[in-house]
Amino acid sequence: MMENKKKEENQFSHGQLVKAYNAAIHYYLHRNGDGSLRKQQEVAEEVNLKPPRFSEFLNIAWKAGMIDVIITPPESINKDATAIRELEIKLLQKLQQISPPLLDPSGVMIRPHKLINVHVVPNAAGNIEEPVNISIDETSEYGSVTARICKRAAREFLTVIDDHYQQLCSHGEAKLYCGVGWSRTCERVVNLLPVPVEQYPDLVVCPFTGLIGSRQTSIDANFLAFRLAAKLSADSIKLSCPSIQPIDMNIETLRPIARALDCINLCRIGISGIGVAYDREHPEQTQLLVRQVIDRKQLERVRELGGIAEIHCHYFDMQGNLISFEDLQFKPIGITLGNMKQMSRFMIVVSPDHRKILPTIIAIKAGICSDLVLDHTMAHFMLSDEHDAELGF
Secondary structure (H helix, E strand, C coil): CHHHHHHHHHCCCHHHHHHHHHHHHHHHHCCCCCCCCCCHHHHHHHCCCCHHHHHHHHHHHHHCCCECCCECCCHHHHHHHHHHHHHHHHHHHHHCCCCCCCECCCCCECCCCCCCEEEEECCECCECCCCCCCCCCCCCCCHHHHHHHHHHHHHHHHHHHHHHHHHHHHHCCCCEEEEEECCHHHHHHHHCCCCCCCCCCCEEEEEECCCCCCHHHHHHHHHHHHHHHHHCCCEECCCCCCCEEECCCCHHHHHHHHHHHHHHHCEEEEEEECEEECCCCCHHHCEEECCCCCCHHHHHHHHHCCEEECCCCCEECCCCCECCCCCCCCCCECCCCHHHHHCCEEEEECCCCHHHHHHHHHHHHHCCCCEEEEEHHHHHHHHCHHHHHHHCC
16 A cells, blocks of 8 residues: 555655645644634635645645645655755854854843844755855846745744734733835735734834835835735834935924834834845945845935935944944935844845845844845855855854
């Protein structure tokens, strides 16, 4: 009987087996409250499959011998999961060497964010490929890898929210503030956020606003915060903070900026993408920008307008030190959000873009990253000793 099951299993590709295993887990283990099986159509929607395809993968799970008294994954999946976990541990140990201590010798808090979690996403669904040889000067594709990174980040983000919310309830605090920065990456994370088991009526979602760009960006940020709040059965705050302000500001102009800073300062947790100010000719001068890619033309445009901008971001050098306004090469920032560091936890979502490698290292050195989500290739690149000098280890 077992030999027949082995023969059946060998008929299917590894990708089919992974999807079959996922379908079986959702259908047979995630049941109704009374223990009965849910409708296949309902479960199929959860795993983003059409009902006929979902039924097909359930059939494969049976034929491959995964379903007996309990559901057992194929050996290769267990092997891959173990390898991924080992990679996460090795990378975490290496990155913690450059992650700043929480306290100085006298016991004074220096940086509130020490890297505590690394989540590595395989380059192919359920499969660990050989790492691709990449360098900082090469481009890499987004596609499905980014989607898997965002899905993993969404799951971890919900866990962080739930942990903090339970702490809030146990300590009798009034509200938990959660910040979200608008970017394509964060938009995907919100889209892929799993349906929470709990509701969070005392959670308030706040957009990170004040971004360099058009007024549309603030609208996007507020709308994303609204959508995240709707998914979590929470409230959201709408902030109006102009992107670029004239230097001769009066109190009326400062008021929305002050309110935005006050609200964002209340955030104990947050999620953001990583952006860069990347100099291809001098990669060692790359600076971290906690938000989005801003090129020279945009920065020069701000300078020409004589404006101040970007309260959401701050720059760091290669050593992870904050760059002051006086030392900033392009001098675009008049108001910086230094209080982002006061959040108790801050997750940075990383996509497999070559430009994000150096800024990720800088973010860890700067102490603004507690949870890091990245892909398998990027993890191997960071682990490789031959790149240590390039990455500033």
